[in-house]
Amino acid sequence: MKPATCHPGREHVARGLCSQCYGKFLYQKDKPKYISRSTEWHRRNRDKTRRWHSFPAKEGDRRADCHPEFKHYAGGMCMRCYDAYSHRKNAPKNKERKRQQANKWYQANRERVRLREVAKKFGLAPEEYKAMVERQKGLCAICGGPPKHRTYLCVDHCHTQKKSRELLCVTCNAGLGQFYDNPELLEKAAAYLRKHAPEGM
Numbered sequence: 001m002k003p004a005t006c007h008p009g010r011e012h013v014a015r016g017l018c019s020q021c022y023g024k025f026l027y028q029k030d031k032p033k034y035i036s037r038s039t040e041w042h043r044r045n046r047d048k049t050r051r052w053h054s055f056p057a058k059e060g061d062r063r064a065d066c067h068p069e070f071k072h073y074a075g076g077m078c079m080r081c082y083d084a085y086s087h088r089k090n091a092p093k094n095k096e097r098k099r100q101q102a103n104k105w106y107q108a109n110r111e112r113v114r115l116r117e118v119a120k121k122f123g124l125a126p127e128e129y130k131a132m133v134e135r136q137k138g139l140c141a142i143c144g145g146p147p148k149h150r151t152y153l154c155v156d157h158c159h160t161q162k163k164s165r166e167l168l169c170v171t172c173n174a175g176l177g178q179f180y181d182n183p184e185l186l187e188k189a190a191a192y193l194r195k196h197a198p199e200g201m
Contacts (some may be wrong), residue, residue, distance in 0.1 A: 055070060
């Protein structure tokens with residue numbers, strides 16, 4: 001298997017990229033073309049795709065009180081005005097219902113959302129992240145302890161090379177960031193602590 005240059009642990013597909021990165025490359029390359037096609041299609045089919053539109057009144061039809069040139073739909077209004085009235089009337093109730101539905105879905109899919117964010121931010125597929133957790137036996141690569149303050153381990157990555165390293169607990173991960181990932185600063189901090197450590201420690 002030829003390794004990809006973007007993610008050496010994945011199989012090469014094209015241009016030195018893995019399948020996920022190559023898909024992103026193709027999308028960014030053809031994005032203007034996709035957008036122009038979509039815009040042109042919606043311009044041609046604007047009337048077909050419009051969900052609510054008022055119908056012109058014909059002879060013998062009941063006419064709307066709001067717009068006599070349109071056919072009556074409900075409540076003395078044409079379809080467009082009734083839709084706007086119904087939306088204003090039910091907006092607070094629908095907003096609360098949608099908020100509850102979104103919160104319920106998030107609570108049931110927290111792990112799925114988190115893995116999706118990991119894949120988006122670090123380029124790690126969910127299977128790769130789970131394999132790293134199993135390889136480290138669910139423990140931090142520095143302190144050797146279980147996750148602290150959170151139920152999962154954080155992905156430590158190099159800010160310069162933009163590559164993932166290992167999994168750390170949130171305390172160790174934040175500690176490295178506070179020292180700018182600088183080994184010399186960390187060594188000085190360790191020497192400082194040893195210098196001022198109480199006797200017998």
